[in-house]
Amino acid sequence: MVNVGILGATGMVGQRFIELLADHPNFEVTALTASSRSAGKRYEDAVTWHLESKIPEPLRDTIVVDTDPSQVKDVEIVFSALPAENAAVVEPKFAEAGMKVASNASAMRMEPDVPLVVPEVNPEHLELIEMQQKNRGWDGFIVTNPNCSTIALVMTLKPLYDQFDIKRVYVSTMQAVSGAGYNGVPSMAIVDNLVPYIGEEEEKMETETLHLLGDFDGETVTNANFGVSTSCHRVAVLDGHTEAVFIEMNEDFEVDKIKSSFSGFKGLPQKLNLHSAPENPVVIREEDNRPQPRMDRMEGKGMAVSVGRIRKDDVFDKGLKYILVGHNTIRGAAGASILNAELINEIM
Numbered sequence: 001m002v003n004v005g006i007l008g009a010t011g012m013v014g015q016r017f018i019e020l021l022a023d024h025p026n027f028e029v030t031a032l033t034a035s036s037r038s039a040g041k042r043y044e045d046a047v048t049w050h051l052e053s054k055i056p057e058p059l060r061d062t063i064v065v066d067t068d069p070s071q072v073k074d075v076e077i078v079f080s081a082l083p084a085e086n087a088a089v090v091e092p093k094f095a096e097a098g099m100k101v102a103s104n105a106s107a108m109r110m111e112p113d114v115p116l117v118v119p120e121v122n123p124e125h126l127e128l129i130e131m132q133q134k135n136r137g138w139d140g141f142i143v144t145n146p147n148c149s150t151i152a153l154v155m156t157l158k159p160l161y162d163q164f165d166i167k168r169v170y171v172s173t174m175q176a177v178s179g180a181g182y183n184g185v186p187s188m189a190i191v192d193n194l195v196p197y198i199g200e201e202e203e204k205m206e207t208e209t210l211h212l213l214g215d216f217d218g219e220t221v222t223n224a225n226f227g228v229s230t231s232c233h234r235v236a237v238l239d240g241h242t243e244a245v246f247i248e249m250n251e252d253f254e255v256d257k258i259k260s261s262f263s264g265f266k267g268l269p270q271k272l273n274l275h276s277a278p279e280n281p282v283v284i285r286e287e288d289n290r291p292q293p294r295m296d297r298m299e300g301k302g303m304a305v306s307v308g309r310i311r312k313d314d315v316f317d318k319g320l321k322y323i324l325v326g327h328n329t330i331r332g333a334a335g336a337s338i339l340n341a342e343l344i345n346e347i348m
């Protein structure tokens with residue numbers, strides 16, 4: 001077993017890490033960190049647990065420590081669920097101290113020597129780790145996963161991008177409140193309401209999507225060459241982001257071919273049979289009223305993206321449109337980092 005720690009273990013994503021790692025065949029959680037508000041407390045006393053599962057028994061009494069590498073002993077991998085501003089300072093210290101950091105935070109994602117990876121989409125970008133360690137003189141390293149709404153989008157774009165000539169992508173999101181963290185959106189702001197703005201989300205989706213689908217020459221990533229325009233909105237859903245996707249192609253296509261590229265899509269995690277890999281990363285729903293977040297977010301144990309209402313769009317030239325749903329704190333956050341770590345553990 002590999003000993004692992006969770007940075008920001010009391011937060012929304014930190015709790016998902018704990019839940020998903022509870023019975024993991026390769027990783028054992030031996031360290032939990034949070035802010036100084038929580039450090040020194042038993043985990044059960046420090047956390048406001050809000051998942052349906054129970055806190056795993058062995059971790060209830062674990063003492064939460066400060067998020068500092070000197071406090072985290074005998075750990076090979078740390079999963080980071082820290083706020084971005086804190087991650088920017090702290091994650092490099094953990095990598096410098098020799099630990100492998102699998103991060104959810106946006107702080108390091110666009111650094112040229114830090115891989116931003118979705119294992120089904122661009123596992124080859126992990127080669128940047130060697131350059132990162134050389135550039136920075138670190139024994140450890142940082143690998144990141146994208147923002148929650150980007151992951152779901154890019155998992156559906158990858159099979160299309162490989163087989164069709166994409167000209168432009170337009171996306172309108174309906175994002176769950178858990179995406180903002182436990183204290184993120186006050187109930188008074190979201191009940192009976194919709195908030196048509198999520199800070200920096202549109203920029204992240206547009207930049208990260210092109211980077212993930214970019215060409216990698218062994219040293220640098222050249223962004224994919226199509227337009228992406230997004231509009232991001234917060235809705236009164238607990239978990240599960242929904243996205244309405246509109247694509248303009250440079251070529252004619254048949255809807256059946258689009259469907260077979262979704263249903264036939266498999267990546268390296270499926271080939272390697274990694275523990276957290278869903279059997280089918282993209283699952284098609286044929287019903288007119290699916291996918292829906294409450295009914296479809298747990299597809300593939302929360303690691304698959306559901307797509308539906310796949311149809312031609314006659315307003316855009318050679319237009320395609322569909323709806324997707326992905327679980328934002330599983331596939332879009334904790335599960336994504338765990339899959340990155342499983343892949344690294346297997347191939348490096």
Ligand code: NAP
Binds near residue numbers: 011033148179
């Ligand atoms: P959250 O619920 O607010 O949790 C934040 C965690 O970080 C808590 O454990 C908190 O500890 C700790 N923390 C806060 N300030 C700290 C400090 N100065 N030093 C050390 N620890 C500190 O946030 P979240 O939603 O889990 O998000 C965590 C990260 O994942 C963010 O970077 C977010 O952007 C990213 N992310 C989130 C989602 C999602 O769907 N929620 C998806 C993708 C990525 P205390 O309890 O002690 O305050």
